Structures are given as C-alpha cells and as structure tokens.
Amino acid sequence: MADIKNFTNGLIKNNPTFVQVLGICPTLATTTSAKNALGMGLATLFALLLSNIVISLIRKIVPENVRIxxxxxxxxxxxxxxxxxxxxxxxxxxxxxxxFIPLIVVNCIIMGRAEAFASKNGVVDSIFDALGNGLGFTGALFLVGSVRELIGNGSILGINVWGNTFKIPLLILAPGAFLTLGMLLAMFNTIGNAKKNQKKKAGAKK
Amino acid sequence: MKQHLKTGLILAVFMLASGLLVSIVYNLVSPYLEEGDIANTLKAIEEVLKDPTSGSLIISNVPKDKKTLDEAIWKENPDGILYTSSKGAKVYSPSYMFKEDGKEIYVLTVSGLGFGGEVKSIISLIKESNELKLNKIELLDYSQETPGLGSKIGEENVKSRFFNIPQTGLTSGIRVDKDARVNIPTEALDSYKEQGIVKTSDVMTGATITARAVADSINAAVEFLNQEGVLKAELKEVLPEPIEPQEEVDWNVILQAIIRILIDSKTGEYLVSNIPTNVRDLESSIWKENPDGVLYTSSKGAKVYSPSYKFTEDSKEIYILNIAGSRGFGGEVKSLVSFVKENDALKLNKIEVLDYSQETPGLGSKIGEEKVKERFYSIPLPGLISGIKVDKDAGVSVPAEALDSYKEQGIVKTSDVMTGATITARAVADSINAAVEFLKQEGVIY
Structure with a gap:
C-alpha cells in the first residue's frame, strides 16, 4: 500500500534540515557553494535510497538485537x-x-530513516520515504549553498549573478554557515507557524 | 546459545556480503582511478613544463603516456620517498629530469602537512647557467583542506603566487607573508619572491596553514636538490619571524613598586632611610646585572631579570629582584620581590605584581589585588628553602588562622582569595622559587 504521503512528508512537512534539524554537520560544512551543496545532497540521496531499499528488504531476517x-x-x-x-x-x-563523503556514514538522517521507517515498512514506501527525505535534504543544502554563494561570492553554481558589486565573503566562511542556516530556519518556522494559525482559525470558524 | 550463534552468523553474512560488494565495486572502478591518477599526473607535468609568463612549453617532447614519462625518471626509491624535511614535508619517488638547450628541468612530486592532511603537488625547477629557479607548481591532492578556504590553493590566482621564484628566494627558504610578518603591496610581489616571501594572505584569506604546507614542500624540494648536488648553496633555516617586543619599560612604575616593597611587611615602616626618589638613585643601587637581560632561569622556566638591586641599612641587606613566572595562564607573570637578610636569616618581605595582563580578567588578574599579594608576604627562610607552593598544589587545606605557620613550610594559601586561578598563583610561586635559587647561587644564602 504505497502512499505518496511518505514522499511529501519528508520533502516538506518533516523536512530533515529545516523541520527536524538533522544532518547539520554536512549542511554547515559543505554548503560553501551551490555546486558542493548539490553534490553532497545527491550523494546523500543515493546512499539513503540504497540503504532504505536494502534495509526494508532485509527487515524480517535481521535479529532485533544486532539491527544497528x-x-x-x-x-x-x-x-x-x-x-x-x-x-x-x-x-x-x-x-x-x-x-564529507565518507562522513555520510554517520549522517543521522540515513540512520534515522533506516531505524524509524525502512525497518518497519515495505520497499515501495521506503523508496518514497528515501526520495522525499533525500530530496528534502538536497533541496535544503542547495538553498543554503545558493544563499551563501550568492551573498558571499555574487554567483550561483558558478554563474555570475551580480558579480563583484555586492559581496560579503564572511558568508562563505564557517560563521556564514551558521548565520544562513539560522536565518532560513527562522524563515521556515515563521511560515510554518503562520500556516498552523490559519488552520486553527479555519477550524474555529467551522 | 543457539540464538547467539544464529545472530552472530547473520551478522557475519552481512559483513561478508558488504565486503564483497565493496570489493567488486573497487575492482570495477580501480582502472578508472589509476587512469585518472596517471592522467592527472601527466596533465600536471605538462602544466608545470610550461613557462608561467608566456604559457608555451619549455621542452619540445612532453611525455604523453606512462612509458615516455618513465624514460625521464631521474631519481627513484623503492620506499616511495626520496627526502623528508625536518618539518615533515616530503619529496616522493620518482622524480623526473628533462634536458633541453642547456637547461635542466627537474620535476618533483612533493607534499607538506596541511590543515587536514598532506597537500601534494608537482613542481618544476629549472637550472640554467648554474642558476636554479622555481618555474611552476600544480596541486595534485588537497582534498583534506577546508572547502572554500584551504581548497582555494588549487585556484590559478593562488598557485601563481608560487610561480617564478628565483634562486635567492629558494635558498633563503620560502615563507608565506603571514609567517614573515610583512605586508606586501601587490606590485612588489616579485621583489619579495627574491627574499623567499610569497604573498597569499589576500587571495586565500584565513588559510595560512595550507599555504604554509606548500611553502614547506617547496623548501623540502630545494633541500633535496641541494643534497643531490644540483644546487650548491648554503640553505637558511626557515623560522617564523619573532614578534617584535614592543614593551617600553616604564621606570616610574618600577620605582613606585620598589618603594612599596621597601616597606616592612610586618611593621609598615620603611626598611631603608634613603628611599630612592628617582631612576638615578635606583641605578646606584644596582647589585647584579647582565646585558642579556636575564640573570637566572629556573628549571620551570621562571626567570630573574636584570637588573637586581641591593640596599644596605644597619645590619640588614635588602635585595630586590625582577622576577617572572613563565607559566601563567596567558604568558609571563612579572613581579618585583624584596628579600631582607638580617643575622644570616633571609625572609621574603613583599611582592608587587607588575605585569599580569595576559591572565584571565576576574580570575588570574586578581593576583594584582592587595589581599592576594599579601598572602606571599613575610615568608621565612625555612619556607623559602623548602620551595614555595600554593595550597592547591600542596594538596592541603590551610585554615585562615594558620597562614603564617604554613608559610614556614613554604605553603601559601591562595585558593580562598583567588578561586579557580591556581595557574597564575603557581606562576608567582615559581618565580619566587627562581629568585631564591638565584640568591643561593650568588651566595646570599647557603
């Protein structure tokens, strides 16, 4: 009983980076440019997809006490x-x-999805879940990377946007990662809260 | 038991399966990896065989495959390493040499220790009419450097800062501008290269360590060529320039401090009748001095600085020493201390802490407060001889009313007036011990 909700859930509603705040180490470290962020996101996506498939397939033969x-x-x-x-x-x-590629092993998103989802659900659902979470993570990384590259270097994916006219190189350095992630988290939280309030109001009217 | 075996077996099967998967993929990929490595090496060698200004190749037949490259091998070593410098930079085997129109071109694979591991590069050095110069450098592996910072070393505008370094620069040892502590204007890049100083701070902000690794690796290459007799030159040891000491001795502060410690810690009266009122008076009281500036250094690195003073009054001898404990929290803790010798018995009279600017404000910096300093006052000879310790180090709890009896054992209580700052107090104790050792050496006490 494949359910497309498993896909959208990880992509937006429970986005691993912006909602669950998981996998922050690569999010902070590899997002110095949009290209690096995209590469890191896709590598994680593939690792997540493959591991979710295999773990969901073997979930019935893995003894409980050595599953981790x-x-x-x-x-x-x-x-x-x-x-x-x-x-x-x-x-x-x-x-x-x-x-950071070898460090994907310890990315908590992958371990988290394996433990929380793939070990309890069928293959198709696990694929949806992996794609949702993986793309959600990739998108988040790409967003952070784009913002940092744009403000820090005036370009996105190496393509000049406004070039040298406006640059804050701090955004490419480590503090910039924290600042950008913090701002984006605040932004998405505000949007999320506003939506919740709307729903509440709509519910109250009914 | 059966359950355990079954679990273990399943685990083993998974391990084997994963090992199998990884080895299959490795076997599939390894020809590409090797090909990639050789292609990278050949590409890098071709790149370093170009003239950095004109961009044209220096030699006519650039190696295009592994076979022709192997023909150019100059030195090799089955260990894989030809030379290791004192800084851990390496020259890898094999090295290549090309000859063209009286020029000898040496191509070496070198590495230096960067931020996350080795920074590997290929460099070319040209020897022409007995002058060696660094031609070009190509980075091979800097994957462990921080993306966006150290990894910039691979960019053309950063690499090019290391191009075209003449022999004078090579023999003086390559340094990056941060380490040489110079500010190089962009138009003077070449003249600084003659001194071996390479500017990287503008194109590679915040990544001195990676740039330094490259500089170290070039130095290793030069040392290697010198060892092999290609370059016959005296090489200078590369040391980071010391920070210029900028301290100006404020004699007035010292004079005031000396006057304060000439007061008897017990009676509150002056120990001498003619108190020095200006710097000239002080100079006439100088006891021992040393043009080096240091009279004595203890095994713990505490120092007695020059000059020291001696005052005589009736049967009393008063010694004033400039001391410093090296192991404060942030650096030296400097003080002036006075000792009184009367009837062959020496005691520590008073201490004034002069410089504790490197200590933590609110913790170690409390050493300047009267109630802390006075804990070091009036230590009698037995205490001095047994060596001064602070109570934390002595591992004792000194009751407030027994301060003086513990001073006879050399134990000074500071833990109550200066919580959490043992290191600063220990620095002062060390410096007092150095003073006592110095007085002993000079025969003031036996």
Missing amino acids: PIYIVVIASFVTVIDLLMHGFLPELWESLGI
Missing part, C-alpha cells in the same frame, strides 16, 4: 561504493567535498 550494526554496515558499504564511484567518475567534485 547491520544497518551501519549496509549504510557504510553504500557510502564506500558512492565514494569510489565519485572518485572514479567525478574526481573534481570528489576532491572538493573531501572528507
């Missing part, structure tokens, strides 16, 4: 595979993401 080590092995294998493939075929991106 098994999930970690599954996740680590896929991350290693992605790391090798990126090194072989996308060497430039691999170079600029550096240590």
Whole structure:
C-alpha cells in the first residue's frame, strides 16, 4: 500500500534540515557553494535510497538485537561504493567535498530513516520515504549553498549573478554557515507557524 | 546459545556480503582511478613544463603516456620517498629530469602537512647557467583542506603566487607573508619572491596553514636538490619571524613598586632611610646585572631579570629582584620581590605584581589585588628553602588562622582569595622559587 504521503512528508512537512534539524554537520560544512551543496545532497540521496531499499528488504531476517550494526554496515558499504564511484567518475567534485563523503556514514538522517521507517515498512514506501527525505535534504543544502554563494561570492553554481558589486565573503566562511542556516530556519518556522494559525482559525470558524 | 550463534552468523553474512560488494565495486572502478591518477599526473607535468609568463612549453617532447614519462625518471626509491624535511614535508619517488638547450628541468612530486592532511603537488625547477629557479607548481591532492578556504590553493590566482621564484628566494627558504610578518603591496610581489616571501594572505584569506604546507614542500624540494648536488648553496633555516617586543619599560612604575616593597611587611615602616626618589638613585643601587637581560632561569622556566638591586641599612641587606613566572595562564607573570637578610636569616618581605595582563580578567588578574599579594608576604627562610607552593598544589587545606605557620613550610594559601586561578598563583610561586635559587647561587644564602 504505497502512499505518496511518505514522499511529501519528508520533502516538506518533516523536512530533515529545516523541520527536524538533522544532518547539520554536512549542511554547515559543505554548503560553501551551490555546486558542493548539490553534490553532497545527491550523494546523500543515493546512499539513503540504497540503504532504505536494502534495509526494508532485509527487515524480517535481521535479529532485533544486532539491527544497528547491520544497518551501519549496509549504510557504510553504500557510502564506500558512492565514494569510489565519485572518485572514479567525478574526481573534481570528489576532491572538493573531501572528507564529507565518507562522513555520510554517520549522517543521522540515513540512520534515522533506516531505524524509524525502512525497518518497519515495505520497499515501495521506503523508496518514497528515501526520495522525499533525500530530496528534502538536497533541496535544503542547495538553498543554503545558493544563499551563501550568492551573498558571499555574487554567483550561483558558478554563474555570475551580480558579480563583484555586492559581496560579503564572511558568508562563505564557517560563521556564514551558521548565520544562513539560522536565518532560513527562522524563515521556515515563521511560515510554518503562520500556516498552523490559519488552520486553527479555519477550524474555529467551522 | 543457539540464538547467539544464529545472530552472530547473520551478522557475519552481512559483513561478508558488504565486503564483497565493496570489493567488486573497487575492482570495477580501480582502472578508472589509476587512469585518472596517471592522467592527472601527466596533465600536471605538462602544466608545470610550461613557462608561467608566456604559457608555451619549455621542452619540445612532453611525455604523453606512462612509458615516455618513465624514460625521464631521474631519481627513484623503492620506499616511495626520496627526502623528508625536518618539518615533515616530503619529496616522493620518482622524480623526473628533462634536458633541453642547456637547461635542466627537474620535476618533483612533493607534499607538506596541511590543515587536514598532506597537500601534494608537482613542481618544476629549472637550472640554467648554474642558476636554479622555481618555474611552476600544480596541486595534485588537497582534498583534506577546508572547502572554500584551504581548497582555494588549487585556484590559478593562488598557485601563481608560487610561480617564478628565483634562486635567492629558494635558498633563503620560502615563507608565506603571514609567517614573515610583512605586508606586501601587490606590485612588489616579485621583489619579495627574491627574499623567499610569497604573498597569499589576500587571495586565500584565513588559510595560512595550507599555504604554509606548500611553502614547506617547496623548501623540502630545494633541500633535496641541494643534497643531490644540483644546487650548491648554503640553505637558511626557515623560522617564523619573532614578534617584535614592543614593551617600553616604564621606570616610574618600577620605582613606585620598589618603594612599596621597601616597606616592612610586618611593621609598615620603611626598611631603608634613603628611599630612592628617582631612576638615578635606583641605578646606584644596582647589585647584579647582565646585558642579556636575564640573570637566572629556573628549571620551570621562571626567570630573574636584570637588573637586581641591593640596599644596605644597619645590619640588614635588602635585595630586590625582577622576577617572572613563565607559566601563567596567558604568558609571563612579572613581579618585583624584596628579600631582607638580617643575622644570616633571609625572609621574603613583599611582592608587587607588575605585569599580569595576559591572565584571565576576574580570575588570574586578581593576583594584582592587595589581599592576594599579601598572602606571599613575610615568608621565612625555612619556607623559602623548602620551595614555595600554593595550597592547591600542596594538596592541603590551610585554615585562615594558620597562614603564617604554613608559610614556614613554604605553603601559601591562595585558593580562598583567588578561586579557580591556581595557574597564575603557581606562576608567582615559581618565580619566587627562581629568585631564591638565584640568591643561593650568588651566595646570599647557603
């Protein structure tokens, strides 16, 4: 009983970055440019998708007490595979993401989805869930990366937007990551709260 | 038991399956990785064989595949490493040499320790009519450097700062401007290269460590070439420039402090009748001095600074020493201390703390307060000889009424008046101990 809600839930309503505030380490560290952010997001998406599929398939044969080590092995294998493939075929991106590719292993979004969703649901639902959360994470990273690159360097994805006319290089440095993420979190929380209030009012009128 | 075995077996199966998966993918990808590495190396070598200004190739037959490249091998070592510098920078095997029109072109793979690991590059050095110069540099691996900061080292406008360094620069040792503590105007880049100073601070803000790794690796290459006899030069050791000491001794402050510690800690009267009123009076009381500025350094790094003073009054000898404990929280804690020798018995009279600006405000900086300083007053000879310790270090709890009896054992209570700042108090104790050791060395006490 595949349900498209599993997809939209992770993408927007329970967005891993902006709502659940998970996976903050790569969000802060790899979003120095939109391209890096996108690469990191997609790598995480693939790792999440593959691990969700496999964990959902094996959920009935995995003994309860060793499930965590098994999930970690599954996740680590896929991350290693992605790391090798990126090194072989996308060497430039691999170079600029550096240590953060191997660190996907400890990304709490992947572990969280494995434990909270894939280990309890069927394959198709798990795929939806992985795509929703993965794209939600990728989108969030891309947004943070774009804002930082735009304000810090005047470009998005290396394409000049306003070039040198307005630049705050601080946004590319570490503090900029915190500032940008904080501002975006505040923005999305405000929007979320406003929607909730609207719904409440609408409910009260009925 | 059966359950455990089953669980373990399942776990083992998963481990094996994942190991199998990774090894299959590795085998699939490894030719691409190797190809990529060789292609990268060849590309980098071709790049460094270009002239940085004109962009044209220096040699006519640039190696296009692994075979022709192998023919140009100059030195190699089965260990993989040809040279390691004192800073941990390495020259990797193999190294290459190309000859063209009386020029010798050396191509070396080098690395230096960066922020997250090794920063590897290929560099070319040209020897022409006995002059060596660094031609170009290409970064091979800087994947461990911070994206957006150190990883900028791969960008052309950063790399190019290391191009075209003449022999004078190479032999004086390459440094980045931050380490050399100079401010280089953009139009003077080349003249500073002759001194071995490379400006990176403008194009690579906040990433000195990565730039320094590249500088270190170039230095290792030069040291290696020197060792192999390519370059016959005296190499200078590269040391970061020391920060210029900017302190101006304020003699008035010292004079005031000396006058304060010439007051007897017990009676409150002056120990000497003719109190120095100006700096000239002080100079006539100088006891020991040393042009180095330091009279004594203890095993704990505490110092007795020059000059020291001696006053004589009746049967009393009063010694005033400039002391500093090196291990304060933020740096040296400097003080002036007075000792009184009467009937062969020495005691510490008073102490004035002069410089504690590096200590934490509100914690260590309390050392300047009277109620803290006075804990060090009037320490008798037995206490001085056993070595001064603060109560935290001595591991004792000193009751407030027993302060004096503990001073005879050399234990000074500071924990109540200066909570959480043992390090600063310990620095003062160390400096007093250094003063006592100095007095002993000079025969004032036996």
